[in-house]
Amino acid sequence: MQVFHNKSKVIVTCNKRLSPYLQKEVAELGYTIVRAFSTGVELNITLTECIKLNLNLRCASQILYCINSFNASNPDELYKGLVAMEWEELIDFSGYFSVTSNVDNPTITTPLFANLKVKDAIVDRIKAQKGIRPNSGSDANKTVVHLYWKDNEVDVFLDTSGETLAKHSYRKIPGKAPMLEALATSVILATQWDQKSPFVNPMCGSGTLAIEAALLATNRRPGLYRMNYGFMHILGYDEEVFFAERRILKEQVIKNVDLQIVASDLSEDAVEVSRRNAKTAGVDTLITFEVCDFERTQVPQTGKGVVVFNPEYGERLGVHSQLELTYKRMGDFMKKQCKGYFGYIFTGNPDLAKKIGLKADKKIEFYNGKLDCRLLEYELYDGSRRPDEERPKRT
Template identity: 70%
Template sequence: MQVFNTPSRIIITCNNRLTPYLINEVEALGFDIKRKFNTGLELEGTVNDCIVLNLNLRTASQVLYSIKSFDAPSPKELYDGLIEIAWEEIIDFAGYFSITSNVENEHIRTSLFANVKVKDAIVDRIRDKKEVRPNTGSSIDKTVVHLYWKENVAEIFIDTSGEVISKHGYRKLPGKAPMLEALAASTILATKWDRKSTFVNPMCGSGTLAIEAALLATDRRPGLFRMNYGFMHILGYDEQVFFEERRKLKDAVIKQVDIKIIASDISEEAIEEARQNAKTAGVDQLIDFQVCDFADTVMPEEKGVIMFNPEYGERMGIHSQLEITYKRVGDFLKQSCRGYYGYVFTGNPDLAKKIGLRASRRIEFYNGKLDCRLFEYELYDGSRREPLVETVVEPIVE
């Protein structure tokens, strides 16, 4: 089974509400999208195409390559359908594989039971053909097989990503309550920032927003920070394809940019973590790190975007103190950021009201399971102005 050159169904997953940004990324890579849904999209391609997708996508979580779809009303039919697949041509009998799953079937109370059925079928098939039993376990750093089983239909995939690609690989020091890298990239893509003008991120924490802005400005892709994917552990993998695609990423990096990106935080520890993360990402020289209260952030005269991701009382912080903080954010935006586009990402609408500004857009996101909004504020400096860049996605807005 030559999966690297055989077209099949590809499902790219993402966090809920990130699909509009993922669509733009996939289409920019030249792929035709066949179906869109709340947590991803579908296209057709080979595992070699999956290599391109894994290395380039900022907003995705997984890239799944379909092996087979079949009727499976019960665990027996699931096993029977799986044992017919030529797993000995996909998984190295001397290798290691793991099973993940998404199961909605009346016969299954726990997905772990379904995982065992998948594992048994693969092991029995390879043992029958090669007289050797491959190693299995929970680690997802080698070959990963994914089962999607809903009601009477099962579909089995190779998870070509392995570890999720929503984590971009540069953040070695996560700090407190960090924003997922794919979410951070998506929120920036939802703004009117043009990747050339000023980008300011007060309360930067471990620096994810500022770093993602610098990566966007220089066209550095996540594939530059990672050297292990699920596709590398499939039989037939040609490392030259991977290294050629990675070389393209390196060649595409914009090495000289004239841009001001500022990240400030009152915590020296947070700034040091952000600086180290930016260094790992190769963009530390592009970011001006400032240790200060957010209201003392030095705002450049060259206008652009200022973006806050303050605490919102779900995991950390005290609500009454946060009310004061949000009011101060609003005062700072009004008094010190005229001419900028202001953005505040929060999961607490009551706190957002304390900002005291009328939002021009409220863009819907989820942070984990928490319903969040990215509030946009046009901070006029005199007459109304044209946006820095036309919005290129169609996010959900209220």
């Protein structure tokens, strides 16, 4: 199987409601989208081309390369279709692989059983061909096979990512209730920020929003922080392609930028975690960290920018009654100290959002895990409110 050079169906997945931002990323990298859907996009490319995607995408989760499709109505037929495949041409018999799946078939009550059938077929095939059985388990740090089985239709993929791309590998200390990096990037891309004007992140927590803002503004891609992907453990992998793509990433970094990014938190520990994560990402010198109540955050007055809050929702952290006052204070802070800015509050609690005391110009839908969330946008005009026809339009 010359998988690295053959074009095939490729599914790039993402979390729900991140697809519009993923689509834009993929298109900007020069790829033609065959199909877009709520949790990803479909392409027709080679496995080698997947390497570039893995290193560049900020909003994606997995990049799946299809190696076979067939029909199977039950586990026995699934096994027969899988054991006939030339797995010895894909997986080193002395190596290690894991299996993930998305199964919707009436004969399957648990995806773990489907996973076991896939593992059995791969092991039996390689043992029959090579006389040695490869190891398998749940770790996604080597070869990863993904099964998509809906009704009678089976697609078998190689997961070229392995560990999820939604984590960008610089955050060694997560902090409390951290926002996933892919979500943080998408939230920033949903704002009016031009990646040049000030970016202010009160209540910064572990610093993900501020760090992702700095990474976007300097064109630092996730591939700079990661050295292991699923594609590296597939037979036929040429490491020169990976290192060539990585050199391009380094050359594309924008240096000597004039940025004003401010991250503040009342917790000294949170700010220290943020600072250390930013240092790992190589952007600590681009962010001004402050230990203070959010109302005392220094908002640059040199130009229009954005201020972005990701407060507690009253679900996992904090107490609802105490948060009502906090949300009101956030509204007062934006109204009084952020004139000329666009203000954003990301929340999963619509009742608390009513306490902000400002009318949102937009309510952009996101999920944080399984929690239905909104990114509330406020134009914090300086002076009289501009007529609608004079206000900026989202492109």
